[in-house]
Amino acid sequence: MTSDHDNRPPARGSKKGQARARAAALREEAEARALAERRRERFMRAGISVGVLVVIAVITIVLVNRSSDGPEGTGAIPSGAIEGGTGVAAGEASAPVTIDYWFDFQCPFCGEFEAQNGPVLEELVADGTAQVVYHPAAFLGEESDRASNAFGCAIDAGRPVEFLTELFANQPAERTGGYTTDDLLASGEAVGLDDAVFESCVRDGTYADWGRHVLDAFRDEGLEATPSVLLNGQPLENPAAMSADEFRAAVETAVTTS
Structure with a gap:
């Protein structure tokens, strides 16, 4: 229980x-x-x-x-560019001095160098002292892209140096929307590039991203500022501050040591 x-x-x-x-x-x-x-x-x-x-x-x-602000790039490189597509050469490859000139069309210091020494570069090419390789590294924005594109079109047309000189002579203030398509066509017309082929190349943006391709090469070279000017591979210190006489003297030194 x-x-x-x-x-x-x-x-x-x-x-x-x-x-x-x-x-x-x-x-x-x-x-x-x-x-x-x-x-x-x-x-x-x-x-x-x-x-x-x-x-x-x-x-x-x-x-x-x-x-x-511009047409999309195609990755195209001007047919007259040097091997690797990083610029265009003026002068004979057998010249005793090779001058690599890296610039951005908007860069104000590049404008100063061009004003002082652009004519010197042309003289050095003309007398056989140097081969100059022009490298348009575009890093300051759309304006630089448009200018480099048009420069590529001028290479195709056979007048790159004349066109470059005209662009720098009319360089707008940096990042102000300059180097418009109309500006670039007007600069082309000023140096005799007034045909439909050049206009179409500029308007279509055939080389719209070429300047960025050159910029990649610029960085691969370990360069940090424009203008960068190398004489037989050796960089000049502060080329933008060089007078024409100082620049000629530096080139003459490179000739004697080449």
Whole structure:
């Protein structure tokens, strides 16, 4: 016969009851932590997705804005460019001095160098002292891209140096929207490039990204500023500050040591 005492539930204060209560509390705490962790992971995934979308949107806006002021490049390189497509050479390859002249058409210091020493470069080519390689590295924006594109068109037309001289003579202030298509066509006309082929090349942006290709080579050479002028591979220090006489003297030194 079973006593009533045996059928009673454990007293609330018993050790078994306390253990069960603690176990239940621990389960509830663990479940709450797991739920909170799942929610945190969902929020993090959502945040990452939104962040990725924002980055994609920003990149898209930058690319659209960069290409909105001119035609998209094709990767084309002027047919008269040197091997590697980083510039155009004037003068004989057998000349005792090779002058590599890296510039951006918008660079004001390049404009100063050109004003002082552009005519000297032409003289050195004409008398057989030097071969000059003109490298249009475009890094100052859309204006530089447009100018380098038109320079490539002038290479095709056989008048790169004349066109370069005209562009620098009419150099706009940097990043002011200059070197418009109309500006470039007017400069071409000034040096006798007024045919439909040149105009089409400029308007179509045949070489619209050539200047950026040259810029990659500029960086690969370890160069950091324009103008950079190298005589037989040796860079001149601060060429923009050189007078015509100083530049001629540097070239004469390169001749004697070549």
